[in-house]
Amino acid sequence: MSLMALREQLNGLVNSMFLEGLLDDQFEQLQMLQDESSPGFIAELITLFCGDSERILAELTKLLDQAVVDYQKVDAFVHQLKGSSSSVGAQHVKLACVQFRQFCEEHNKEGLKGIYFFRCLRALNVVKHEYYLLRGKFDTMLQLEQRIQAYESKQQI
C-alpha cells in the first residue's frame, strides 16, 4: 500500500471515530500538541490510557465480584476512569462512566440494593464494551502510524 493510501486510511479512521462519537474535541486538542519535537505524543498517550484503563477495569471486576461490595471504592475507580477518558477525549467511555457513577450513588436505596447491584454490573459491562471498541480502533490507528513512519524513514534513507 502506498504512503498516500496509508495516510488516507488513517485519516478516514480518525474521522469516523469523531463522527461516531468515540472521540471528542479533547482528542483534537491533543492532536495539535503533537509535532516534530514530540512525534510520538499521541501514541504515548493512547498507550498510557489503555494500560491505565485495563488496570481500573480489572479492579472494578474484582470489587463487584466480592460478597459485600465496597461501593466507595467502586466509585473511586470509576471516577479515575472517567477522568482519564475525559482527558484523552474518549467520549463514549466517559459517558458510560458517568452513568455508572450514578448507579453507585444510588446503591443504598432501601429495598432496592439488589437491583442497583445488577445495574452496576451492567454499567461495568457497558464501560468495558465501549472501552474495548475504542481500543480496537486505537490499535489500528497506532499500527497505521507505525507503518507510515516506517515508510517515511525509508524514504529519507
Next chain:
Amino acid sequence: MSMEEVEEAREEGSHGSMFEGGVEVRVLVVDDSPVDRRVVEGLLKRSGAMFQVIAVDSGKRAMEVLGLTEGKEAEQPTVDDPKIDIILTDYCMPEMTGYDLLKAVKEQSSQKPIPVIIMSSENEPQRISRCRAIGAEDYLLKPLQTNDVLRLRDYVRPKALSPKTGTKRKIAIEMMAENSGSERRPCLAGLAVA
C-alpha cells in the same frame, strides 16, 4: 497572521527560544493519573520553552520535591532560590489530596509561598471556595486546555518571568489557543461561592 507565519513562530518556540532574561518557569505537576500528567506536561511544553516540568504522582512525592515533610518547613529558603515556581496539583488524590498539599504549602512561614493552582474535573462551588479560602491562586477544570496553561503565566513571580510583549511567539501561542476551537469554561479565579 497566515498559518505559515504561525508555524514558523511555533518552530521558533519549539527549538527552545527563551523569553528575554532566559529564565524558565519550573512547574511542579502533581497528579495520580499518568494520563493526566502526560496531557498537562504536553500542554506545558507545547506552549513554548518557558516551562520546565517536574511531574510527580502523589502529594507525598510533591512534598519531597518541595523539601517539605510533615510538621517541618523547607530547609531551603523558598523565596530567594525556589526549586519550584508554581505548583499545579490535582484535587482528588489518594492519601494526600491536592487540598492537603495546598494547605501544607501555604502554611510555610515564607512571605511569598509558591503559587498553587488546583485542577479538578468537578465544578463544585464549595470545593472551589474551600481552596481559594486557604490561598489557592486558581482552580482549573479538567481536562486542561491551551488557554488554561497560558493563564499560569499570570501567577508566576515577577522575577522568574520577563516576557517579551508583542512578539511573533506570543501571538503564535495565543493563536493556537484561539484556533483550539473549543469553548472554555469561564475563569473561576476570584469566584467566591457560598
